Amino acid sequence: MTALELAGVTKRFGRTTAVDDVDLRVGDGELVALVGPSGCGKSTLLMLAAGLLEPDAGRLCVDDRLVAGGGTWVPPEDRRVGVVFQDAALFPHLRVADNVAFGVPRGRGRAARVAELLELVELPDLGRRYPHELSGGQQQRVALARALAPRPSVVLFDEAFGNLDHALRASVRDATARALRAAGAAGVFVTHDQGEALAVGERVAVMRDGRFEHVGEPADAFHRPANRFVATLLGEADFLPGRQSGDVVDTEVGRLAATPAARGEVEVMLRPHEVVFAADPAGTARVVRREFRGATYLYTLRLPSGATVRALVPHTLDVATGTAVTLQVEAGHPVRSFAGR
Ligand SMILES: Nc1ncnc2c1ncn2[C@@H]1O[C@H](COP(=O)(O)OP(=O)(O)OP(=O)(O)O)[C@@H](O)[C@H]1O
Ligand SMILES: [Mg+2]
Incomplete structure (x- = not known):
């Protein structure tokens, strides 16, 4: 019933x-x-x-x-x-x-x-x-x-x-x-x-x-x-431009596995817990903001293009703003992409 x-x-x-x-x-x-x-x-x-x-x-x-x-x-x-x-x-x-x-x-x-x-x-x-x-x-x-x-x-x-x-x-x-x-x-x-x-x-x-x-x-x-x-209503999300073909999408942060829903010019959804980074003097991204959340920090990272993504990481990763970093996406599943920009 x-x-x-x-x-x-x-x-x-x-x-x-x-x-x-x-x-x-x-x-x-x-x-x-x-x-x-x-x-x-x-x-x-x-x-x-x-x-x-x-x-x-x-x-x-x-x-x-x-x-x-x-x-x-x-x-x-x-x-x-x-x-x-x-x-x-x-x-x-x-x-x-x-x-x-x-x-x-x-x-x-x-x-x-x-x-x-x-x-x-x-x-x-x-x-x-x-x-x-x-x-x-x-x-x-x-x-x-x-x-x-x-x-x-x-x-x-x-x-x-x-x-x-x-x-x-x-x-x-x-x-x-x-x-x-x-x-x-x-x-x-x-x-x-x-x-x-x-x-x-x-x-x-x-x-x-x-x-x-x-x-x-x-x-x-x-x-x-x-x-x-829906993406932003249900949680923090950033969107990066990408070019998708089949089930991969190329973005400024590398090639990612993606849901094959879209193709060509797309936007890729990244949630902060899917982004990991490390301090790296040769890194091209920079920490521009850090918000303390108790067990975690929410970092905002600026990419060379000027786009920003956020990374939610354990509080033990303690990095000052201005630090150069390299980052990668570890979603554990294909990322969601949306057609058009
Ligand atoms: N009795 C009413 N007379 C005129 N307009 C109304 C009436 N009740 C609701 N509305 C309008 O209908 C729309 C939906 O209102 P509703 O109260 O269902 O929203 P809601 O999603 O519950 O919002 P909130 O999260 O603020 O409680 C709004 O634009 C509201 O102004
Ligand atoms: Mg209501």
């Missing part, structure tokens, strides 16, 4: 097309990360799926059941779609257990179901507290428990971890993924953090101007992005 499916979905606000003829299938229990620049339509897409907005065109299905489009309209509460926003939006005057119970049908077994949900989000002992007595991360997990209460097929997260600091964010995110898995629910995560998108998503969907530019597995999207926009 397909937990969530959008086919040809379009949503306009006046002259802005926020979501433009989008197709997406989220499999049962699948986790999909949704990334893209501010204003590209991520929240609009979630609101359409949740039933908080009506599409101008296209169809939406949840669990293979049509919920919007073609004259059908299923209201949010009947869609089997849960939503968790950046602000947990708990009811401040209700205890945690009552916040969670809000989504559980009345009747016998309600208290047991609330306990089970709190267990699922790894907060079994906090049912009697009020929201203001919880940390931000705990509040987000209560919001997740409440969203999971009606047994949704899919839960939508709109930057749900955005207010948490980095370390907490990773742990809340992992707890969330475990809870979704245990509940058998799929998840769609909107995030601004490309590292988070790559880590949490079984697939990542990259959006721009209301459309998907790339939908695929994280490693594929990172190493073989559909275009330069």
Whole structure:
């Protein structure tokens, strides 16, 4: 079954097309990360799926059941779609257990179901507290428990971890993924953090101007992005001119194995971790910048042509700016090249 499916979905606000003829299938229990620049339509897409907005065109299905489009309209509460926003939006005057119970049908077994949900989000002992007595991360997990209460097929997260600091964010995110898995629910995560998108998503969907530019597995999207926009959105990347023939490309930093997608005049994507260098008085490249990142340094190297590439190397390679260096590309796989310049 397909937990969530959008086919040809379009949503306009006046002259802005926020979501433009989008197709997406989220499999049962699948986790999909949704990334893209501010204003590209991520929240609009979630609101359409949740039933908080009506599409101008296209169809939406949840669990293979049509919920919007073609004259059908299923209201949010009947869609089997849960939503968790950046602000947990708990009811401040209700205890945690009552916040969670809000989504559980009345009747016998309600208290047991609330306990089970709190267990699922790894907060079994906090049912009697009020929201203001919880940390931000705990509040987000209560919001997740409440969203999971009606047994949704899919839960939508709109930057749900955005207010948490980095370390907490990773742990809340992992707890969330475990809870979704245990509940058998799929998840769609909107995030601004490309590292988070790559880590949490079984697939990542990259959006721009209301459309998907790339939908695929994280490693594929990172190493073989559909275009330069996707390449830079998912991580640091530099682009060097090259001339490709077959599966090799000649560049200023030598001949490289390349994906045979393009030929002739191309641009080659290099990620900083793929570039290695050493100080060498005879070297023609120079260190022009060095940024300390803790375990690593990010060096910017200027090539004779004036082009620059960055190299991410262990902090033990300690080289001053101005040093002459030789560099090489050690990607470990064919590099991605893009046609044209
Ligand atoms: N209710 C609305 N009325 C008019 N325009 C809207 C409305 N909601 C969204 N838009 C516009 O639709 C486009 C997409 O907005 P959306 O909120 O979906 O972006 P987003 O990708 O979630 O951005 P962000 O990362 O900043 O949250 C934007 O141009 C926005 O200004
Ligand atoms: Mg948004």
